[in-house]
Amino acid sequence: MATVLDVARLAGVSTATVSRVLSGKGNVGEAARERVLSAVRALDFQPNRMAQGLRRGHGSAVGLLVGDIEQNVYSALTKHVQTALGGIGLDLMLYNLDHSAERLSTILEAAPAMGLRGVALATTDVLAMATVGPQLRQLQASGLLVVSIGQRLHREGVPSVVHEERSAARRAVAYLLESGRGPVAYLGRLSGSAVGTERYRGYAAALGDAGIAIDRDLVWDVSYRFAAGYEATSRALDAGRRFHAVQCGSDELALGAMAAIQDRGFAIPDDVAVIGFGAIGWGGHVRPALTTISVDPAAVAARVADHFAGREAPALTIIPRTLLRRGSA
Amino acid sequence: MATVLDVARLAGVSTATVSRVLSGKGNVGEAARERVLSAVRALDFQPNRMAQGLRRGHGSAVGLLVGDIEQNVYSALTKHVQTALGGIGLDLMLYNLDHSAERLSTILEAAPAMGLRGVALATTDVLAMATVGPQLRQLQASGLLVVSIGQRLHREGVPSVVHEERSAARRAVAYLLESGRGPVAYLGRLSGSAVGTERYRGYAAALGDAGIAIDRDLVWDVSYRFAAGYEATSRALDAGRRFHAVQCGSDELALGAMAAIQDRGFAIPDDVAVIGFGAIGWGGHVRPALTTISVDPAAVAARVADHFAGREAPALTIIPRTLLRRGSA
Numbered sequence: 176m177a178t179v180l181d182v183a184r185l186a187g188v189s190t191a192t193v194s195r196v197l198s199g200k201g202n203v204g205e206a207a208r209e210r211v212l213s214a215v216r217a218l219d220f221q222p223n224r225m226a227q228g229l230r231r232g233h234g235s236a237v238g239l240l241v242g243d244i245e246q247n248v249y250s251a252l253t254k255h256v257q258t259a260l261g262g263i264g265l266d267l268m269l270y271n272l273d274h275s276a277e278r279l280s281t282i283l284e285a286a287p288a289m290g291l292r293g294v295a296l297a298t299t300d301v302l303a304m305a306t307v308g309p310q311l312r313q314l315q316a317s318g319l320l321v322v323s324i325g326q327r328l329h330r331e332g333v334p335s336v337v338h339e340e341r342s343a344a345r346r347a348v349a350y351l352l353e354s355g356r357g358p359v360a361y362l363g364r365l366s367g368s369a370v371g372t373e374r375y376r377g378y379a380a381a382l383g384d385a386g387i388a389i390d391r392d393l394v395w396d397v398s399y400r401f402a403a404g405y406e407a408t409s410r411a412l413d414a415g416r417r418f419h420a421v422q423c424g425s426d427e428l429a430l431g432a433m434a435a436i437q438d439r440g441f442a443i444p445d446d447v448a449v450i451g452f453g454a455i456g457w458g459g460h461v462r463p464a465l466t467t468i469s470v471d472p473a474a475v476a477a478r479v480a481d482h483f484a485g486r487e488a489p490a491l492t493i494i495p496r497t498l499l500r501r502g503s504a
Numbered sequence: 505m506a507t508v509l510d511v512a513r514l515a516g517v518s519t520a521t522v523s524r525v526l527s528g529k530g531n532v533g534e535a536a537r538e539r540v541l542s543a544v545r546a547l548d549f550q551p552n553r554m555a556q557g558l559r560r561g562h563g564s565a566v567g568l569l570v571g572d573i574e575q576n577v578y579s580a581l582t583k584h585v586q587t588a589l590g591g592i593g594l595d596l597m598l599y600n601l602d603h604s605a606e607r608l609s610t611i612l613e614a615a616p617a618m619g620l621r622g623v624a625l626a627t628t629d630v631l632a633m634a635t636v637g638p639q640l641r642q643l644q645a646s647g648l649l650v651v652s653i654g655q656r657l658h659r660e661g662v663p664s665v666v667h668e669e670r671s672a673a674r675r676a677v678a679y680l681l682e683s684g685r686g687p688v689a690y691l692g693r694l695s696g697s698a699v700g701t702e703r704y705r706g707y708a709a710a711l712g713d714a715g716i717a718i719d720r721d722l723v724w725d726v727s728y729r730f731a732a733g734y735e736a737t738s739r740a741l742d743a744g745r746r747f748h749a750v751q752c753g754s755d756e757l758a759l760g761a762m763a764a765i766q767d768r769g770f771a772i773p774d775d776v777a778v779i780g781f782g783a784i785g786w787g788g789h790v791r792p793a794l795t796t797i798s799v800d801p802a803a804v805a806a807r808v809a810d811h812f813a814g815r816e817a818p819a820l821t822i823i824p825r826t827l828l829r830r831g832s833a
């Protein structure tokens with residue numbers, strides 16, 4: 176497919192000149208204009224949808240609100256959502272929430288005046304629906320399409336595209352128990368995260384399935400950070416807690432746990448097996464390679480784009496996850 | 505400082521109602537209006553700058569064009585730039601380039617019509633200045649402020665905020681040589697990256713300083729990906745190349761190299777030392793912990809904000825880097 180660069184080269188003008196000729200805005204000499212139009216015909220050039228979207232202005236933009244762009248789960252999602260939206264001629268405006276409820280509230284409040292096509296809300300933080308609910312309804316009443324990514328808000332009237340959480344964790348923990356790796360600890364029960372809570376429930380369900388009672392000393396409620404995983408696992412090992420596996424709420428926590436285990440001279444997986452959650456890029460290259468639970472941001476992005484393209488789409492889409500068996504469990 | 509939530513709570517109304525009262529837009533009953541204004545006075549509430557910025561629309565937004573948002577260097581940068589711009593009442597629009605010269609060209613071409621305050625260009629890809637130069641000048645002629653992040657474009661009239669590259673690599677390689685770790689291989693010479701080229705030149709300079717000729721078999725030109733680092737290092741080890749250290753152009757490459765070295769039963773750093781570049785979060789928690797070269801996205805963001813705030817700022821700002829000595833070298 177010919178690009179604006181091809182047209183500019185063939186016509187012997189700059190891309191800016193091509194743009195001026197095609198948009199009819201700005202002055203272009205008649206000779207240059209002729210050369211551009213002739214090049215457009217010769218190459219059968221079609222101005223691309225992205226450029227058209229950009230020129231239409233922000234009525235063609237979707238605001239993507241993410242929990243923390245520095246976390247890989249959100250940066251990978253952002254990349255895929257931007258690509259998928261670009262494919263339907265929509266642009267992306269990114270808002271980083273930094274897990275701040277006040278920032279979320281401020282942005283939602285301002286959004287109706289921002290000329291957006293819609294808002295995609297990608298945060299796993301438990302939402303204060305007494306505040307956020309009316310704001311989301313206000314957005315919808317203003318004609319904006321709102322889609323939730325990662326968190327189930329379909330019962331609040333917000334179509335949601337989420338990953339499997341509880342059942343994926345349940346299968347992973349069942350695999351650990353069936354491999355004789357019990358007792359299994361849980362690292363990263365996050366009471367403030369809707370997704371963290373679901374993953375923990377999967378752990379609890381797998382233990383229940385096996386007739387095992389939950390040992391509170393083996394459930395560590397920490398934030399999703401490398402250092403938090405390192406510290407919680409170190410404390411448990413130093414206190415002599417007995418466990419032969421750790422199911423983690425994220426890959427970051429899993430890496431912290433692996434470092435703590437290795438620093439104390441224990442072998443992974445022989446002494447302690449570790450499973451992460453989320454399949455971040457580095458997981459396949461740490462040693463031992465991290466066994467984890469898959470993520471599919473491209474599938475999420477495609478379903479989100481379905482909503483913004485006005486294609487038929489269910490109120491709740493659940494993207495499946497699978498266990499990626501590598502070296503650590 | 506009181507927030508819009510505090511005002512809403514004290515007045516017993518929703519934040520949307522507070523917003524309507526303060527903006528004078530939309531219907532609010534007289535009683536609720538009185539309660540809001542009384543709460544505003546009681547709490548000495550000042551509407552925050554971010555909300556004001558959002559309401560002003562995109563004239564208060566800066567377009568941030570990043571090479572690849574999924575790479576940690578860009579996601580960390582994005583987070584810090586958004587925070588720093590928010591501090592001066594500016595919003596951020598993110599454009600992910602995906603290392604595509606055509607996408608860059610399309611966005612730069614459309615930017616003057618997008619109502620932005622300015623553009624921050626954060627890509628280390630070598631730019632085709634014959635195309636990009638005129639587009640940048642067209643942006644500036646349209647009254648937009650353009651700032652380059654990571655790449656030196658000050659000689660093209662674009663103020664630039666960059667990290668130290670060549671000299672930082674030179675010091676790291678000198679450290680390896682002085683520690684008796686030679687021969688030192690270089691992983692990740694990226695001829696298509698302005699920054700990659702600079703880092704490689706630092707390696708070459710350190711070898712020159714020590715009177716060592718460059719061995720082409722020990723310079724591996726690969727992309728900045730885990731798998732590329734793994735494969736290049738594996739090939740060199742399997743071919744029996746002799747080296748006792750690898751200076752890498754990125755932390756991702758370094759992790760790939762470490763996996764290749766460990767998979768072949770060699771010890772890090774005793775058999776082969778490894779130094780990364782860029783100090784990504786997981787580097788401190790892999791084992792051995794990755795010795796690397798620091799990065800300071802907060803400092804970059806602060807200097808970028810200086811430009812957009814109209815504060816006095818040099819045409820070229822260089823943020824220093826230091827060697828972070830951990831376990832791998």
